Amino acid sequence: MKEVIKKIVVVFLISIGINMSAFAQDNPKVELIANYDSLENSILLRWAPNTSNLWMLAMEKGYTLEKFVYQKDGKLLSPPLQKIILSDKITPQPLNEWEQLALKNDYAAIAAQSIYGEYLEFDEVDNDIFSIVNKSKEQDARFSMTLFSADQSTAVADKAGLFFRDQNVQKDERYLYRIYANVQDSIIKADTGLIYYGPKDFTPLPQPIIRSSTQEDGMIQLYWLKAPYHNVFTNYIVQRTQDLNSGFKAVNKLPVLNTSSGPKKRNNYGVFVDTTQLSGTVYYRIIGEDAFGIKSEPSDTLEVKIMPDFEMPMPQIDTIYNDKEGKVFVNYSLKNDTQYIDKIFFERSDKADGKYKLIESDSILNHRNFIDKQPLRNNYYRIGVAAFDKMQYSMPSLFNLMDSIPPSTPSFKSYSLKDSTLTLKWNANSEKDLAGYRIYKSHYKNQEPSLVAEVENLDTQIQFVEKQDFINTGRFYYLVAVDKVGNSSKLSKAFKITLADKIPPSPPVIRDVNQHKNRIELSWILSSSTDVKNYLIYRKQSNYNNYELVGMTDHTHHSFIDEVSFKKNQNLFYRLVVIDSSGNENYTKAYSFNYVKPKNITPDYFIDVTEDIVRIDWDFQSSENSEFSKVKIYIKSEEGYRLYREKNIELENFSFEMKKIKKEDIKVIFI
Numbered sequence: 001m002k003e004v005i006k007k008i009v010v011v012f013l014i015s016i017g018i019n020m021s022a023f024a025q026d027n028p029k030v031e032l033i034a035n036y037d038s039l040e041n042s043i044l045l046r047w048a049p050n051t052s053n054l055w056m057l058a059m060e061k062g063y064t065l066e067k068f069v070y071q072k073d074g075k076l077l078s079p080p081l082q083k084i085i086l087s088d089k090i091t092p093q094p095l096n097e098w099e100q101l102a103l104k105n106d107y108a109a110i111a112a113q114s115i116y117g118e119y120l121e122f123d124e125v126d127n128d129i130f131s132i133v134n135k136s137k138e139q140d141a142r143f144s145m146t147l148f149s150a151d152q153s154t155a156v157a158d159k160a161g162l163f164f165r166d167q168n169v170q171k172d173e174r175y176l177y178r179i180y181a182n183v184q185d186s187i188i189k190a191d192t193g194l195i196y197y198g199p200k201d202f203t204p205l206p207q208p209i210i211r212s213s214t215q216e217d218g219m220i221q222l223y224w225l226k227a228p229y230h231n232v233f234t235n236y237i238v239q240r241t242q243d244l245n246s247g248f249k250a251v252n253k254l255p256v257l258n259t260s261s262g263p264k265k266r267n268n269y270g271v272f273v274d275t276t277q278l279s280g281t282v283y284y285r286i287i288g289e290d291a292f293g294i295k296s297e298p299s300d301t302l303e304v305k306i307m308p309d310f311e312m313p314m315p316q317i318d319t320i321y322n323d324k325e326g327k328v329f330v331n332y333s334l335k336n337d338t339q340y341i342d343k344i345f346f347e348r349s350d351k352a353d354g355k356y357k358l359i360e361s362d363s364i365l366n367h368r369n370f371i372d373k374q375p376l377r378n379n380y381y382r383i384g385v386a387a388f389d390k391m392q393y394s395m396p397s398l399f400n401l402m403d404s405i406p407p408s409t410p411s412f413k414s415y416s417l418k419d420s421t422l423t424l425k426w427n428a429n430s431e432k433d434l435a436g437y438r439i440y441k442s443h444y445k446n447q448e449p450s451l452v453a454e455v456e457n458l459d460t461q462i463q464f465v466e467k468q469d470f471i472n473t474g475r476f477y478y479l480v481a482v483d484k485v486g487n488s489s490k491l492s493k494a495f496k497i498t499l500a501d502k503i504p505p506s507p508p509v510i511r512d513v514n515q516h517k518n519r520i521e522l523s524w525i526l527s528s529s530t531d532v533k534n535y536l537i538y539r540k541q542s543n544y545n546n547y548e549l550v551g552m553t554d555h556t557h558h559s560f561i562d563e564v565s566f567k568k569n570q571n572l573f574y575r576l577v578v579i580d581s582s583g584n585e586n587y588t589k590a591y592s593f594n595y596v597k598p599k600n601i602t603p604d605y606f607i608d609v610t611e612d613i614v615r616i617d618w619d620f621q622s623s624e625n626s627e628f629s630k631v632k633i634y635i636k637s638e639e640g641y642r643l644y645r646e647k648n649i650e651l652e653n654f655s656f657e658m659k660k661i662k663k664e665d666i667k668v669i670f671i
Contacts, residue, residue, distance in 0.1 A: 027050075027191065028049070028050065028051045028053070028054045028188055028189065028190035028191070029049070029050055029054075029190055029191035029192075029193070030047050030048070030049050030050075030054075030058075030063070030179055030180060030181060030190060030191070030192065030193035031047060031048050031049075031050060031193055032045065032046075032047045032177060032178075032179050032193030032194065032195045033045075033046050033047070033195065033291065034046075034177065034195050034197040034201075035202070035290070035292045035294065036197075036198075036199050036201070036202035037165075038199075038202065040165075040167065041167070041169055041171070041199070042165050042166055042167040042169055043165075043166045043169050043175070043177075043197060043198075043199070044154075044163070044164075044165055044166075044292045045065070045163065045164045045165075045166065045177060045179075045195075046150075046154075046157055046162060046163055046291050046292060047063070047162055047179050047193050048147050048150070048162055049181065049190070051143075052136075052139045052140045052142070052143035052144075053139075053188060054181060054183070054188055054190050055143045055146070055147075056139065056143075057181060057183045057187065057188060058091075058161075058181035058182070058183065059091060059092055059115065059161065060091070061089075061091075061181060061182040061183050062088075062089030062090050062091040062161070062181075062182050063087075063089070063090040063091075063161065063179055063180065063181055063182065064085065064087070064088045064089070064090075064179065064180055064182055065085070065086040065087050065090060065164055065177070065178075065179045066083055066084065066085055066086065066177070066178045066179070067083075067084040067085075067086050067166065067175050067176070067177055067178075068081040068082065068083055068084070068175060068176040068177075068178070069081065069082060069084075069173055069174075069175055070174060070175065070176050070196075071173060071174035071198070072170075072172060072173050072174075073172050074172075081176070086164060086166060087164065088182075089182065090161045090164065091161045092115050092159065092160050092161040093159050093161070095112060095115075095116045097159070098111075098112040098116075098159055101155060101156070101159060105153060105155065105156065106254075107149035107150075107152045107153045107156045108149070108153065108155065108156045108159065110145050110146075110148075110149045111145070111146050111149040111150065111156050111159065111160050112159075114141075114142040114143070114145045114146040114149070115142070115146060115160065117142070146160055147162075150162045150163070150291075151234040151291045152234060152235055152255065152257075153293065154291075154292055154293040155293075157291075169199060170199075171199045171200070173198055173199075174196060174197065174198030174200070174201070175196070175197060175198060176194065176195075176196055177194070177195050177196075177197065178192055178193070178194050179192065179193045180192040180193065204296075204297075205232065205233075205288060205290060205294060205295075205296035205297070206228075206229065206232065206288075206296065207296060207297045207298070207299055207300075208224055208225070208229065208233075208236065208286040208287065208288045208296060208298075208299040209224060209225040209299060209300075210222065210223075210224040210225075210284065210285065210286050210299040210300060210302045211223045211224055211225060211269065212302075213284070213302060213304050213389075214389060215304075215306070215307050215388065215389065218277050218309075219273055219274065219275050220273070220274040220278075220282070220284075220304055220306075221271060221272070221273050221274075222238065222271070222272045222273075222274065222284055222286075222302070223269045223270070223271055224236070224269060224270045224286045224299065225268070225269060225270075226267070226268060226269055226270040227267065227268040227269075229288060232288065232290060233288035233289060233290055233296070234257070234289060234290060234291050235255030235256060235257050235288075235289050236255060236256040236270055236272075236286055236287065236288055236289070237250050237252065237255055237256075237286070237287040237288075237289065237295070238250065238251045238252050238256060238272045238274070238284065238286060239251065239284065239285050239286075239287065239298065240274065240282060240283065240284050241282075241283050242278070242280060242281065242282055242283070244283060244301075248283075248285060248298070251272070251274055251276070251284075252272065255289065256270055256271075256272050270286070278306050279306050279308075280305075280306055281303060281304070281305050281306070282303075282304045282306060283301050283302065283303055283304070284301070284302045284304065285298040285299050285300070285301050285302065286298070286299040287299070305388065307340075307388045307389075307390075308340070310336075310337040310340055310387075311336040311337050312336060312337075312385075312387060312390060312392050313334050313335065313336050313337060313338050313340075313341055313385045313387060313392060314334065314335040314336055314385075314392060314394075315332055315333075315334055315344070315383035315384070315385050315392065315393070315394040316332060316333050316334075316335065316383075316394050316395075317330060317331070317332050317381060317382070317383060317394050317395075317397040318331045318332055318333055319331045320381065320397060320399045322375070322399075322401060326375065326401070327371055327372065327373050327375070328371070328372040328375040328379065328381075328399060328401075329369060329370075329371055330346065330369060330370045330371075330372070330381050330383075330397075331368060331369045332368055332369070332370075332383045332394065333368060334368075334385070340387045340388065341385055341386070341387050342363065342386045342387060342388070343361055343362070343363045343385075343386045344361065344362050344363070344383065344384070344385055344386075345358060345360075345361050345383070345384035345385075345386070346358070346359045346360040346361065346362075346370035346372075346381070346383060346384075347359060347381070347382050347383075347384060348372060348375070348376070348379055348380065348381055349380045349382075349396070350376055350378055350379070350380065350484065351380060352380050352396045352398070354380070356380075356382065359372055370383075375399075375401060376401075376432065376433055376484075377400065377401050377403045377433040377483065377484055377485055378398070378400055378401075378433070378484050378485070379398070379399045379400070379401075380396040380397070380398055381396065381397050381399065382394050382395070382396045382397070403433070403483070403485045403487065404485075404487065405487065406481075406483070406487040406488055406489050406490075407429050407431045407434060407481035407482070407483050407487065407488075407489045408429060408430075408431070408481065408489060409481070409489045409490045409491075409492055410426055410427065410429055410437065410479045410480070410481045410489060410492050411426060411427050411479070411492055411493070412424065412425070412426045412427075412477065412479060412492065412495035413425045413426050413427050413460075415495075415497050417466070417497070417499065417500070420465050420466055420467065421463055421464070421465060421466075422463065422464045422465075422466040422497065423461060423462075423463050424439070424461060424462055424463075424464070424477060424495075425460060425461040426460055426461070426479055427460070428458065428460045429481045429489075431481070431483060433483045433484045433485070434458060434481060434482075434483055434484075435456065435482050435483055435484045436454065436455045436456045436457055436458070436481075436482055437454075437455040437479055437480065437481055437482065438451060438453070438454050438455075438479075438480040438482060438488070439451070439452055439453040439454075439455070439462065439477060439478070439479060439480075440452065440477070440478040440479075440480070440491070441475060441476065441477050441478070442475075442476045442478075443474070443475060443476070444474070444476070445474075445476050445494055445496070447476075449476065449478050449491075452464070466499060474496060474497075474498060474499075475496070475497050475498075475499065476494045476495065476496050476497075477494075477495045477496075477497065478491045478492050478493075478494060478495070479491075479492040479495070480492070500582070501531070501580070501581075501582035501584060502582075502584065503584065504580070504584040504585060504586040505527050505529035505531065505532050505578045505579075505580040505584060505585075505586050506527045506528045506529050506578075506586065507527060507576075507578060507586045507587060507588050508524045508525055508526055508527045508535065508558075508576050508578055508588060509524060509525040509588065510522060510523075510524045510574060510576060510588055510591040511523050511524050511525055512636075512664065513574060513591060513593045514667065515593075515595060515596065517598050517602065518563065518564055518565055518598065519561050519562070519563055519564075520561070520562040520564055520572070520593070520595070521559060521560070521561050521562075522537065522559060522560050522561075522562065522574055522576075522591075523558060523559040523664065524558055524559070524576055524588075525558070526555075526558050527578045527586075529578075529580060531580040531581045531582070532555040532578055532579070532580055532581075533554070533555055533579050533580055533581050534552055534553065534554060534555065534578075534579045535552065535553045535554075535555070535557065535560075535576055535577070535578055535579075536549060536551075536552050536576070536577040536578075536579065537549070537550050537551040537552065537553075537560050537562070537574065537575075537576060538550065538574065538575045538576075538577065539562060539572060539573070539574055540572070540573045540575075540590075541566075541570060541571075541572060541573075542570050542571040542572070542573070543570070547573075547575060550562050562574075564595065566595060566597060567597065568597055569594070569595060569596050569597050570594075570595055571592060571593070571594055571595070572592070572593045572594075572595050573590045573591065573592055573593075574590070574591045574593065575587055575588055575589075575590055575591070576588045602628065602670045603618045603619050603620055603628065603649070603670060604618065604619045605617065605618035605619070605668050606618075607663050607666055607668070608663075609661060609662065609663050609666075612657055612658060612659050612660070612661065613655065613656075613657055614655065614656050614657070614658060614661060614666065615653065615654075615655045616631075616633065616653065616654050616655070616666070616668060617652065617653045618631065618649070618652055618653070618668070618670075619652070620649050620650060620652050628649050628670040628671065629648070629649055629671070630646055630647070630648065630649060630670070630671045631646070631647045631648070631649050631651075631654070631668065631669075631670055631671075632645075632646050632668070632669045632670075632671060633645045633646070633647070633654065633666065633667075633668055634666070634667040634668075634669065635658070635661070635665060635666060635667075636664075636665040636666075636667070641667050644656075649670065
């Protein structure tokens with residue numbers, strides 16, 4: 001018997017090409033499924049370990065199968081539930097009990113060889129590690145083939161110790177079935193298989209869905225939907241008939257196996273090739289079979305008309321021309337057999353390898369021309385021929401209509417600015433041969449714009465990263481529409497956008513600070529920025545940490561008088577803050593000034609500068625204190641104020657000549 005089994009296994013493995021690692025898993029456990037046999041009022045149980053090591057140990061130690069009645073008449077029973085041990089050691093049947101089944105069932109021969117067949121001998125002296133690896137691979141292969149064979153035949157699953165029929169079943173009850181391998185956790189720790197099931201949980205198998213067929217060299221290839229039923233059916237049976245009244249018969253001696261899965265397109269469909277040479281009309285249907293050997297209802301019937309042996313017609317475009325109205329006429333011819341043509345298609349695209357649009361179709365071969373009433377400016381035409389389930393196309397032929405008319409001038413619609421991302425939107429042109437748009441930009445309205453982007457599709461918006469670190473916040477955009485021939489529209493009107501002003505104004509420069517009695521006068525050089533709104537004057541005393549706002553002027557003023565009444569001498573610090581129309585700020589460096597509390601009331605004095613002649617007058621009589629005796633006159637230079645003259649206070653005036661002197665450059669001090 002062993003020799004017979006070995007031959008069957010070898011032939012069968014070659015014919016199906018099973019992937020031996022398909023059942024490999026990481027965590028040892030026993031999987032359990034159930035079904036209901038209404039004819040014998042019994043529950044069918046199938047299980048399988050998920051690793052080869054657990055399988056080997058369980059074949060020796062066996063499985064324990066337990067049953068609990070936990071629901072009756074739709075009501076849960078109160079614990080403790082009665083435990084029924086259906087079997088405490090389910091193992092594969094001895095080899096001699098497999099012989100009769102193996103002679104008529106190839107899957108039984110495979111499983112018997114996998115369980116009881118002799119292991120290959122490996123040289124353990126020269127290369128021990130490779131010996132271990134090879135033994136492991138052989139064990140995985142035997143394990144995979146045993147589970148595979150059990151999935152294809154319930155009788156094989158029963159012989160292999162992977163099946164049980166529970167005949168003590170009540171239709172109004174539900175049960176908890178539990179199965180585990182009789183292996184100590186210290187050897188291998190495996191999860192227990194559990195399932196809740198009762199007769200009312202039974203659902204009939206779904207009906208397979210047959211999709212389509214193709215024909216090539218006299219062979220018929222069938223396709224049916226497989227992906228949704230990957231965990232339902234283990235194999236499929238293909239049936240055929242040429243007479244619906246005589247019934248269907250199986251075409252395949254061996255079932256079509258459900259061995260692949262995954263997202264790839266080829267795994268979504270089951271495929272069977274019928275190599276029988278047939279003629280006329282043939283009808284096919286598909287039946288699915290699950291792991292319990294239960295067969296589904298047949299699929300809908302697929303009618304296939306056998307193609308005769310003929311040479312596919314070859315269409316060819318002969319001439320193309322257009323009339324004054326703009327219509328395009330395409331004349332074509334056909335070679336080879338034309339009697340089997342079902343339909344002829346006339347298609348057009350704007351690219352040779354682009355997507356073709358159906359212009360017209362015809363099933364009458366009396367005329368050999370088509371008309372395109374609304375052609376494009378650039379046209380690729382092709383003729384397609386359908387015969388049975390085949391298509392044949394001519395080579396694409398290019399035909400260009402003369403075009404010198406540019407698109408209409410486009411126009412912008414709106415813009416939005418978020419952070420530095422500018423989104424421009426415009427109104428779509430209506431030309432059918434429109435190819436895209438060009439976008440130009442300038443920083444000033446009268447400046448020559450430059451090309452910044454080309455939109456090679458029919459989008460009506462675009463985004464830019466627009467830098468905002470320029471003083472000029474205005475941008476001007478222009479739009480041009482371009483057709484497929486290359487004709488360009490006129491430049492659109494300037495579309496102005498305004499960027500957020502994030503550039504602070506240039507700081508002013510504090511030029512001078514003078515004290516006159518209790519009045520401190522500040523003067524400064526204005527900011528060079530054109531969008532200045534205000535100047536803020538801040539003062540800080542030497543014994544304070546914070547500056548105090550003491551005044552504000554508009555953008556035209558360049559001086560300010562700070563009225564003070566400090567009780568003692570001290571050091572003061574002044575700063576100017578300049579603010580522009582967008583709220584941006586800038587400030588000067590701190591300007592230090594020594595404040596001297598007036599000891600006396602100094603005489604009044606006046607300075608007049610006319611044509612480089614300086615005259616200084618003072619009123620000695622206005623002084624309420626006679627302590628003053630001298631007048632010192634200082635002139636401002638690059639190093640600061642320097643003493644120019646010292647005069648007796650009783651003179652009451654002094655004049656001198658100095659070119660390019662300003663009143664602000666003169667300082668008078670009484671001592």
